Amino acid sequence: MLESVIRELLIKVVGGKWFKDDPESLVSYSYDATPLYQAMPDGVIFPESTQQVSDIVKICSKHRIPVITRGAGSNLCGGTIPLQGGLVVVMTRMNKLLEIDSDNLTATFQTGLNTKQFHLAVERTGLFYPPDPSSMIICTMGGNIALGAGGLRGLKYGTTKDYVLGLEAVLPDGSILRTGGKLVKDAAGYDLTRLLVGSGGTLAILTEATVKLIPKPSYRKAMVAVYDDLHAAARTVSNIIAHHIFPCTLEFMDQPTLQVVEDFAKIGLPVHAKAMLAIEQDGNADDVERDLKQLEEICLASGAVQLNIAKTPEEGAKVMEARRSALAALSRLRPTTILEDATVPRSKIADMVLEVQRIAQKYDVQICTFGHAGDGNLHPTAMTDARDPEEIHRVEQAFAEIFEVAIAMGGTITGEHGVGIVKAPYLEWKVGEAGIKMMKSIKDAIDPHQIMNPGKLFAETRKRIIYQDRTEAVGRTTTQDEEIQTP
Amino acid sequence: MLESVIRELLIKVVGGKWFKDDPESLVSYSYDATPLYQAMPDGVIFPESTQQVSDIVKICSKHRIPVITRGAGSNLCGGTIPLQGGLVVVMTRMNKLLEIDSDNLTATFQTGLNTKQFHLAVERTGLFYPPDPSSMIICTMGGNIALGAGGLRGLKYGTTKDYVLGLEAVLPDGSILRTGGKLVKDAAGYDLTRLLVGSGGTLAILTEATVKLIPKPSYRKAMVAVYDDLHAAARTVSNIIAHHIFPCTLEFMDQPTLQVVEDFAKIGLPVHAKAMLAIEQDGNADDVERDLKQLEEICLASGAVQLNIAKTPEEGAKVMEARRSALAALSRLRPTTILEDATVPRSKIADMVLEVQRIAQKYDVQICTFGHAGDGNLHPTAMTDARDPEEIHRVEQAFAEIFEVAIAMGGTITGEHGVGIVKAPYLEWKVGEAGIKMMKSIKDAIDPHQIMNPGKLFAETRKRIIYQDRTEAVGRTTTQDEEIQTP
Structure with a gap:
C-alpha cells in the first residue's frame, strides 16, 4: 500500500x-x-x-x-x-487519434489508442498502417511501440519499429521529451525515438506518437499451400525469398496447430496435413496476380501437395483470422500455454522447425510451431500445466535450448515480443557482456533511481x-x- | 604531440x-x-x-x-x-566486403569500404543497396552509417538508418560490441544498432556492419520537368505525394543551381528555367511506365512548361550524375561554399523554398537551393568567401534563420548530414532541453572520459x-x- x-x-x-x-x-x-x-x-x-x-x-x-x-x-x-x-x-484513457495527415502520410495519437481501432480509422482515409500484431483487437499502439510489436505483415512491411517517426514521452524525472516529427529524414543527434521504441517502459512513459502511413493497397489475394512434409513447407519459404518475392504475409502452421485452429475456427483447414503455409500478397491487381501465379509455381515445385487460392478477399481474410487465433485456440488444450518468439535468419527457417521438433521430443513436451515464416520469426508454443513443476521445468529447459539453437544460427531470443521478465535471463546470450553493460549504463543514466x-x-x-x-x-x-x- | x-x-x-x-x-x-x-x-x-x-x-x-x-x-x-x-x-584499410548473402539478402563488410565500390559489388549479384549519398564515389560505408547518410533515393527507399541490421563496434573502454545480425526482426533489448547509427563517432568506433539488401529493380526511367515558376515546381512535389506515387528520386534544382551545374556538366539542362525537377522511377517495366505516365500528367497539371523523358537509362543516369555534382559545381563559383541540410515535412516544401529565398535576400547573401524535394530535405547552399568575416557573419545569420523556420514548420536542422560541430549550436532548437539532457546522459554513460x-x-x-x-x-x-x- x-x-x-x-x-x-x-x-x-x-x-x-x-x-x-x-x-x-x-x-x-x-x-x-x-x-x-x-x-x-x-x-x-x-x-x-x-x-x-x-x-x-x-x-x-x-x-x-x-x-x-x-x-x-x-x-x-x-x-x-x-x-x-x-x-x-x-x-x-489516453486513446485519442489526434490527426491523420494525408499530405505527409502520418498519423498522430495518444498511446492508449487501440490498434485495431487505429487501423480502421486509417483505412477509412485510404491509407494503411501495416503492423498487425495478432492481439490487435485488444492491444494498444503504446504497447506495440513499447515492445516493438510485429505481426503477420512483417516480411513485406517491417514491424512497428519501422513506422514510428516521433514520440512524446515522460522521462523518469517527469520532464516531457519530444522526439522526431512528421519527417522521413532526421539526423539530429542520437536516435531517441528508436531508443524508446522497444524499451518496454524501462526508460519513459510514451504518451503520444507520430507514425508513418502508406497508401492502402488496392488489391489483395490469399492462398494456402498444404504439405505432407514439414521440410518441404520450410523449403518453400526459402525458395520464395530466393525468387525475390515478398508476400505481405507468409505464415507457417504445423499439424498440431492446424488441428487446434480448425477445431476453434471451423473454416476447413487441412487438419491432416503435416504443415500449411498461408500466403497473401497485396498491391495493384496486376502485380498481385503475377506474384500469386509465381507463388503457386514455387509452392508446387517445392513439394506442396495441394493449393487453395482464396476466391474472395473475405475468404483470404478468414484464413488470416484463423491464423491470428492460433494462441487462443491452442490455449484451450491444456491449462497453461507458453508461446515463444525465437527468430532466425530467414534462410534457417527449415532447420529451426526441425530443431524445435527435436528439442520437444528430447524434453518430452508438447510444442506446436507456427509463426511468421517469411521473417524467420517462429512462435514455438508449449501446451503444459503450471501445476506440474516437473513438467514446467522441462518446458523451460526446452525453451532455453531453443533460444540457444536460434542464437547459434545467428538468430535472436525475441523477434517481436520484447524481453520483459521472460527473456531477461537469455538477453546476454544475444547481446553479449558488452551489450548488457551498454544497455545497463543507458538505463542507469536515464533512470538513475530505477523507478521505471x-x-x-x-x-x-x-x-x-x-x-x-x-x-x-x-x-x-x-x-x-x-x-x-x-x- | x-x-x-x-x-x-x-x-x-x-x-x-x-x-x-x-x-x-x-x-x-x-x-x-x-x-x-x-x-x-x-x-x-x-x-x-x-x-x-x-x-x-x-x-x-x-x-x-x-x-x-x-x-x-x-x-x-x-x-x-x-x-x-x-x-x-x-x-x-578496413575496407573488406566480407559477404553478400543472397539467401538472407544481407551484406557484411568492414566499415572503411567505399560506398560506390559496395554498390557495384552488390549490383553484380542482382541485388541493390539503395542509399546513395552524392559523395558516394569517395565516401565510406562507415561514414554513411556514423552520420545516417541519405541520398537521392530516400523518398522511396529511406536512408542508411533503414538498412543497418547489425554492427560490430569498439566501445570507449576497448570492448567489442556486436549488435543485431542477419535478422529482419529483433526485439532483444534497447536498439543499440540504431543508437550507434548516426552517433557520429561519439559513442564507439564502428568496425563492421551488416546491411539489408533488396532485389535490384529490373527497369528504371527518368524524366525532367521544367518550370518558369518556382512555386509550381514545389507544388508538383506535393501533388505527386498526394497521388501516392513514390518515385525513387524526386530532386529539385533552382535556376542558379541549374546554371552552374550545366556549366560544369554540359548535358543540356534548361538554364533559363526558374526550377527543374529530376524524377526517376524504378521497378518492373509496366509499373514504371504507368507511374511515368501519371507523373507526366501531374507535372503538367501543376504548371510544368516542358517535360523531357529520358530516352535511355544512360540519359537518365546523366541527369542524376549532374545533380550529384551540384556541390562540386557550385563550389567553383566563389572561394567558400557552405551547404546546409534543413528538412521539413514534405507538405511544406514549397513554403520552405520561398522562405530560403526571402532569407537570402534579407541577409544579402547568395543562396542556391537544390535537394531531395520528395523527402522535404533541401540543401540551401551559400556561395561566400571565408576571408570576409562580415559576409560570413551574414551567411551564419541566414542559416540560423533557415533552421529556425524549418523547425517552426515541424522540420529539423539536419536530414542526412548529421550534427557534428556545425549544427551543434542548433541541436537544442530541435530536440529541446529534455532531448539534449537525455543525449548527454547517454554520452556520459557510454563514454565517461569523453574520449570519443x-x-x-x-x-x-x-x-x-x-x-x-x-x-x-x-x-x-x-x-x-x-x-x-x-x-
Whole structure:
C-alpha cells in the first residue's frame, strides 16, 4: 500500500475516480497475458493527459515508487507485471487519434489508442498502417511501440519499429521529451525515438506518437499451400525469398496447430496435413496476380501437395483470422500455454522447425510451431500445466535450448515480443557482456533511481506463480522468489 | 604531440608504417570537407583489424587521448575535425566486403569500404543497396552509417538508418560490441544498432556492419520537368505525394543551381528555367511506365512548361550524375561554399523554398537551393568567401534563420548530414532541453572520459578558420576559440 500522503497527491492529479487501490483493482493489474507471472501493485492510476502523467511521475520519482506503464496488458513477456509493487499507470484513457495527415502520410495519437481501432480509422482515409500484431483487437499502439510489436505483415512491411517517426514521452524525472516529427529524414543527434521504441517502459512513459502511413493497397489475394512434409513447407519459404518475392504475409502452421485452429475456427483447414503455409500478397491487381501465379509455381515445385487460392478477399481474410487465433485456440488444450518468439535468419527457417521438433521430443513436451515464416520469426508454443513443476521445468529447459539453437544460427531470443521478465535471463546470450553493460549504463543514466518498470530486461530476481493455473491463481497466489541464473 | 611512450604503444599495435605524426600527415587530417573548420591532431593511425582498433582504443582510454574516427572525411558537418587534438583513426584499410548473402539478402563488410565500390559489388549479384549519398564515389560505408547518410533515393527507399541490421563496434573502454545480425526482426533489448547509427563517432568506433539488401529493380526511367515558376515546381512535389506515387528520386534544382551545374556538366539542362525537377522511377517495366505516365500528367497539371523523358537509362543516369555534382559545381563559383541540410515535412516544401529565398535576400547573401524535394530535405547552399568575416557573419545569420523556420514548420536542422560541430549550436532548437539532457546522459554513460570525438554534438567551444579560404589555410591556420551561444 502507498503511504496515505502519496495516495492523496496522486488523487489530486487524476481525481478520486481514477486512482484505485482496492484489492480487486490491485489483483486485476497484478498480471498480464504472460503465463506464470504475477505480482501485486500498490496502486493503479488512469491519467487522461500528458501533464497528468508528468505530475504522476514526479511524485513517484520523489518517493521512489516503481512506475509500471500498461496498455491492454496483452504482452507475452511479462512486460507489465509490477514485480516490485508500485504504481501501475494504465494508459487506456489516453486513446485519442489526434490527426491523420494525408499530405505527409502520418498519423498522430495518444498511446492508449487501440490498434485495431487505429487501423480502421486509417483505412477509412485510404491509407494503411501495416503492423498487425495478432492481439490487435485488444492491444494498444503504446504497447506495440513499447515492445516493438510485429505481426503477420512483417516480411513485406517491417514491424512497428519501422513506422514510428516521433514520440512524446515522460522521462523518469517527469520532464516531457519530444522526439522526431512528421519527417522521413532526421539526423539530429542520437536516435531517441528508436531508443524508446522497444524499451518496454524501462526508460519513459510514451504518451503520444507520430507514425508513418502508406497508401492502402488496392488489391489483395490469399492462398494456402498444404504439405505432407514439414521440410518441404520450410523449403518453400526459402525458395520464395530466393525468387525475390515478398508476400505481405507468409505464415507457417504445423499439424498440431492446424488441428487446434480448425477445431476453434471451423473454416476447413487441412487438419491432416503435416504443415500449411498461408500466403497473401497485396498491391495493384496486376502485380498481385503475377506474384500469386509465381507463388503457386514455387509452392508446387517445392513439394506442396495441394493449393487453395482464396476466391474472395473475405475468404483470404478468414484464413488470416484463423491464423491470428492460433494462441487462443491452442490455449484451450491444456491449462497453461507458453508461446515463444525465437527468430532466425530467414534462410534457417527449415532447420529451426526441425530443431524445435527435436528439442520437444528430447524434453518430452508438447510444442506446436507456427509463426511468421517469411521473417524467420517462429512462435514455438508449449501446451503444459503450471501445476506440474516437473513438467514446467522441462518446458523451460526446452525453451532455453531453443533460444540457444536460434542464437547459434545467428538468430535472436525475441523477434517481436520484447524481453520483459521472460527473456531477461537469455538477453546476454544475444547481446553479449558488452551489450548488457551498454544497455545497463543507458538505463542507469536515464533512470538513475530505477523507478521505471524495475526488474525488466536486467531482472535479478523474479516472482513466479507455480503449482497453479493462472485463472485459478488470481486472487490467491502462491508466489516464490528465486534467483534467475543468468547463464 | 603524443608522449613518446604512447607513440611506441600505438606503433606496437599497427607497425611503424601505419602510425604518422609528421607535420604533413597531421595537416592532411586536420580538416574534412566542411568549410571553416580545422584543428590539428596529435597523430594519425591506420588500423587493419577490429582487434587493432580495440587495442588502440584501450591505449587512448587509459591515457585520455581523444579518438576521432574517420573514413574519407567527406562529411559536411565538421564531424571528423580533431577539435581537441588526439588521434585520428583512419578506417580506410578496413575496407573488406566480407559477404553478400543472397539467401538472407544481407551484406557484411568492414566499415572503411567505399560506398560506390559496395554498390557495384552488390549490383553484380542482382541485388541493390539503395542509399546513395552524392559523395558516394569517395565516401565510406562507415561514414554513411556514423552520420545516417541519405541520398537521392530516400523518398522511396529511406536512408542508411533503414538498412543497418547489425554492427560490430569498439566501445570507449576497448570492448567489442556486436549488435543485431542477419535478422529482419529483433526485439532483444534497447536498439543499440540504431543508437550507434548516426552517433557520429561519439559513442564507439564502428568496425563492421551488416546491411539489408533488396532485389535490384529490373527497369528504371527518368524524366525532367521544367518550370518558369518556382512555386509550381514545389507544388508538383506535393501533388505527386498526394497521388501516392513514390518515385525513387524526386530532386529539385533552382535556376542558379541549374546554371552552374550545366556549366560544369554540359548535358543540356534548361538554364533559363526558374526550377527543374529530376524524377526517376524504378521497378518492373509496366509499373514504371504507368507511374511515368501519371507523373507526366501531374507535372503538367501543376504548371510544368516542358517535360523531357529520358530516352535511355544512360540519359537518365546523366541527369542524376549532374545533380550529384551540384556541390562540386557550385563550389567553383566563389572561394567558400557552405551547404546546409534543413528538412521539413514534405507538405511544406514549397513554403520552405520561398522562405530560403526571402532569407537570402534579407541577409544579402547568395543562396542556391537544390535537394531531395520528395523527402522535404533541401540543401540551401551559400556561395561566400571565408576571408570576409562580415559576409560570413551574414551567411551564419541566414542559416540560423533557415533552421529556425524549418523547425517552426515541424522540420529539423539536419536530414542526412548529421550534427557534428556545425549544427551543434542548433541541436537544442530541435530536440529541446529534455532531448539534449537525455543525449548527454547517454554520452556520459557510454563514454565517461569523453574520449570519443569530443566537441561534437554538444560542443561548447569551437575552433574556426576565418579570414582565410581553406585551400590557402591548410598548414598555416589562424584559429580562434569562441563560445558557441546555445540559443
